[in-house]
Amino acid sequence: MKKKAVLALFSLILLCGCWDSTNIEELNMAIGFAVDKGDDGHKLKLSMQVLVPQKIEQESSVKDPTKIIETSGDSIHQIFRTTALKTHRIFAQQLRVYLFSQDLINENNFDLVINQFIRDNETRRGSLVFMASEKPGDMLKINDDGQPAASTLYDISSNTKTTIRMFKPVSLGDISSAMQNNVSFAIPKVSVSQGKLMLDGASIIQNKRFLTNISPLAVQSYNLLTGDATGGVIEFQYEHSIYSFEIFKIKHNIDTHKTASGKYEFDVSVELDGRLSEDWNERENSFNEKYLQEIEKVVAHRLEENVKDFIGELQHEIKADICGFYQKASIAYPKEFRKEAKHWDDIFSESDIRYKVNVKIRDFGTKGATQS
Structure with a gap:
């Protein structure tokens, strides 16, 4: 009898609908x-x-x-x-x-x-x-x-x-x-x-x-410095011609050291694989390995210049570590960092940050040379 009463009550509740519903x-x-x-x-x-x-x-x-x-x-x-x-x-x-x-x-x-x-x-x-x-x-x-x-x-x-x-x-x-x-x-x-x-x-x-x-250009340098880049196109000029390098893959690493005087050193290395997606050089010849190697060096040099300028702006003008170097310092030197955390931006501004990028063109599309 009790089971039937419980079942009846449960059924009644279900028939009542949603008691706390709200009209759309x-x-x-x-x-x-x-x-x-x-x-x-x-x-x-x-x-x-x-x-x-x-x-x-x-x-x-x-x-x-x-x-x-x-x-x-x-x-x-x-x-x-x-x-x-x-x-x-x-x-x-x-x-x-x-x-x-x-x-x-x-x-x-x-x-x-x-x-x-x-x-x-x-x-x-x-x-x-x-x-x-x-x-x-x-x-x-x-x-x-x-x-x-x-x-x-x-x-x-x-x-x-x-x-x-x-x-x-x-x-x-x-x-x-x-x-x-x-x-x-x-x-x-x-x-x-x-x-x-x-x-x-x-x-x-x-x-x-x-x-x-x-600026957006500074964000580009930020992404290359932090390794947050997941793709995109890098535009640059070389010998009065415009080029575009499209990123396929990025490999990023930071080595953290500390000198005897307590100064932090960060060595940032980046490897970029991508495509030469645009080439306005009338003498282009992407079938020539030496030509591609020349463009790779130009891309790497321009990016290193831009990123180093951005690092200088962060350290000496803005004086703020927005790139997460504090995380690397806390992992490598946890005891010291606990004492340094409160004034980390000042320590970051005095740190040595070295940046090196290697560029490899894996593809150049369906056109490799311009006929004269």
């Missing part, structure tokens, strides 16, 4: 957050790009299936509560990107700005983070023929195999970890070109504040 028309699914300095004397302004279910149902006639909700306040949590006064609850489980204002992070510690996002159990720590020198909220309003801005940035960030001048994707969890370890780091920078969003170099964070920006 009442869902606000955020896919992008932009955080800027606040309006009307407030500290913060949060712009949320939210998917609108009704617009999705009318996708054929609606260009952008999202809306922007903007709210100012003095804390992120209070902004969410204020937003609840004028719209349905915001769900952030599908959040793709965060956009932060340089001005905001220049005036406030980054870890304090993201504090609520990190504490919230619903926050996706894998969401990607970007920096903007312009108003990030306005950037969320830019759509690419119906593609929401948040989705555009998320998709573009996966093109690291196509271009070597793109900074690697950085997640909310990555920057939280970096700030907990109190190390300098960089995140991709977004700008607007001819009404379109584009990734434009990177922004450096030091001591939890915005420090400066680096």
Whole structure:
């Protein structure tokens, strides 16, 4: 009898349906957050790009299936509560990107700005983070023929195999970890070109504040120095002709040493395999081994010059280790590094960093020589 009663009760529960369900028309699914300095004397302004279910149902006639909700306040949590006064609850489980204002992070510690996002159990720590020198909220309003801005940035960030001048994707969890370890780091920078969003170099964070920006060309040197390059094309000039070298494979190694005086030495060696994908030399002859070897030496020399210039900029102008040399030092000399960690950027700036690259052209396409 008891078994039948339990079975009947269980069946009744199933028939009741989902007691905590929410109508799809009442869902606000955020896919992008932009955080800027606040309006009307407030500290913060949060712009949320939210998917609108009704617009999705009318996708054929609606260009952008999202809306922007903007709210100012003095804390992120209070902004969410204020937003609840004028719209349905915001769900952030599908959040793709965060956009932060340089001005905001220049005036406030980054870890304090993201504090609520990190504490919230619903926050996706894998969401990607970007920096903007312009108003990030306005950037969320830019759509690419119906593609929401948040989705555009998320998709573009996966093109690291196509271009070597793109900074690697950085997640909310990555920057939280970096700030907990109190190390300098960089995140991709977004700008607007001819009404379109584009990734434009990177922004450096030091001591939890915005420090400066680096160009896409500097990002290329960063990727070659750190080994983060996964592909892309290197363009250069030689004897008044333009060449393009496409990277197929990169092998990267760093040897770490310390002198008797306590100075760190890092020997970075890189091997690049790739294709001579473009050759504007009217006398080209890729069938000739000596010609290829000459181009290989030119590519290696140009890259070494560029990377060494970038190292000099990092050490003597920016004075921030965004390349992770601190990780090599902590592994090679753990006891010493524990004492040096608090002022590592100063130690990094005085270190010897030697860079050597070897280039091998494995392919030159279907055309190997130009006839006179």
